[in-house]
Amino acid sequence: MIRIHNAALPASEFEDANLSGSRFIDVNLEEAVFSDVNLDNVLISDARAYHATFRKTSMESATFENIDMRSVALRHVDLDGASIRFASLVNLSIAECDVRGMSIDGYLVTDLLKLVAPEIEQEVDER
Secondary structure: OOEEEEEEOOOOEEEOOEOOOOEEEEEEOOOOEEEOOEOOOOEEEEEEOOOOEEEEEEOOOOEEEEEEOOOOEEEEEEOOOOEEEEEEOOOOEEEOOEOOOOEEOOEEHHHHHHHHOOHHHHHHHHO
């Protein structure tokens, strides 16, 4: 497990790395890029991550709390069981991701999607 505390890592690039179980506390991840990274069970707290990109990344059971995720892009990310609390999600983009079990402020994302787009319910259930 890696613990990073009170660090400035803007525009950092993480590629083909296993960071599962790591702790990022009070970090600046602005414009960081995570590609083919294992972030299962990671904790990112009190962080700035706006304009960060996560692609082909596993974030199962990850916890994001008190985090600025404005304009973050998530592509081909496994978010099963991930939890986001107390976050700014303005312009957050989630595409082709597994969101089953993912929650935002305690609400399952799959339930939220069913409320705003009932046609998605069938697609989510088929997966």
